[in-house]
Amino acid sequence: MQCSLSECFVVNRVPVHALEAQRWPTVTDQQGVHAPSVSVVIATRGRPEMLRAAVKGVLGQDYAGAIDLTVVFDRIEIDLLEDIVIPEGQRRLQTLANTRSPGLAGGRNTGILASDGELIAFCDDDDEWLPSKLERQMSLWREDPAAVLISTGIRIATAGRLVDRLPPDRTEFSDLLKSRVTEIHPSSFLIRRSDVTGVLGLVDEDLPASYGEDYDYLLRAARVGHLRGVQDSLVVVHWNRTSFFDGKWQGIIDGLSYLLNKHPEFSESPKGSARIEGQIAFAWAxxxxxxxxRSWAARTINHDRSQLRAYAALAIAAHLVPAGPLVRAVNRSGRGL
Structure with missing residues (x-):
């Protein structure tokens, strides 16, 4: 069943107005420890089969606390997901349209503002959570309550193989300047709502094409405090599919240029600057x-002669090799551009 973007907003098959006064009850785990409610946001645009796997992974968590899942449809008709069986107990599913700026950032913010869990998590519509994800994250957070964001490792499914990538146990702002630390994947983010509505703010909707919005959020979080990572692969990330950013080189250029200007600390990190400049050079090529x-490649090499993206950009610009095969080769290794 589908409905128009303006008229459809349901929760567990019940119109949302009937649940406006609902708040999650206090829940404790088997040890009697408070299990905070978690609002999960999936922003989606046209991948119905993969979306269903993502939804089932979220609702099937082995977590004592409430899980409030919001699926936000961006510029497409809303799918009520009526074939999804919602587990009994503290689980809720709502579907709605992106009411903010088009794109991933607006979709995530729509979901954040339409939910009320104590914690906020993201999941991409083509990824899947393993059952113990949230419980393992909460266990780590109880050990280190000062952490601003908790992630997990990821298992990348690409070109007929699986590649496990684990995040650092602890990540600081300086680490993220030097490297994107791609092991910290947005589908594993777990953040306090009080931080999102307070010191961190919402996802940046001014970021061109929403490219790099996850990296921007990590930088903002790490300015406030340290990040922690569960040392196990608890999210399956599917790279054997078409990305919405595949081939959209101008959006990549604009997004990365915006990040360089937004975060002036990159000027203090030659290697960090070179990494982004090399990506921009590659996209121009x-x-x-x-x-x-050539201009961006020269700028890259001036900051870091070992940055391979600059030389790849020069080779593409000289017509020695096409860009597509290079990107596919990198993806097969479980890494991105």
Whole structure:
């Protein structure tokens, strides 16, 4: 069953107005420890089969606390997901339209503002949580309550193989300047709502094409405090599919340029600057803009002669190799551009 973007907003098959006064009851785990309610946001655009696997992974968590799942449909008709069986107990599913700016950032913010859990988590519509994800994250957070964000490892499914990538046990702001630390994947983020509505703020909707919105959020979080990572792969990330960013090189250029300007601390990290500049050089080369590619490659090498993206951009600009096979080769290794 589908409905128009303006009229459809249901929770557990019940119109949302009937649940406006509902608040989650206090829940404790088997040890008598408070299990905070978790609001999970999935922003989606046109991957119905993968979306259903993502939804089932969220609702099937081995977690004592309440899970409030919001699926936000971005510029497409809302799917009520009526074929999804919602487990009994503290589980809730709502579907609604993105009411903010088009794209991933607006979709995530729509879900955040439409939910009320004590904690907030994201899951991409083509990823899957393993059953113990939330419980393992909460266990780590109880050990280190000062942490601002808790992530987990990821299991990348790509080109017929699985690649496990584990985040650092602890990540600081300086670490994220030097490296994106791609092992900290947005589908594993767990954050306090009080931080999102307070010191951190919502996802940046001004970021062009929403490219790099997860990296921007990590930088903002790490300015406030340290991040921790569960040392186990508890999220399956599917790379054997088409990404919404595949081939959209101008959006990548604009998004990364925005991040360089937004975070002036990159000027103090030559390697960190070079990493992003090399990505921009690569994207210009993929667009066939040879002069821009060479300019950004030179800027990259000036900051870090070991940055391979600069040399890849020069090779593409010189028509020695096409961009597509290089990107696919990197993806097969479980890493991105």
């Amino acid at each position: 993929a667009l066939g803009r040879r002069a821009e590619a």
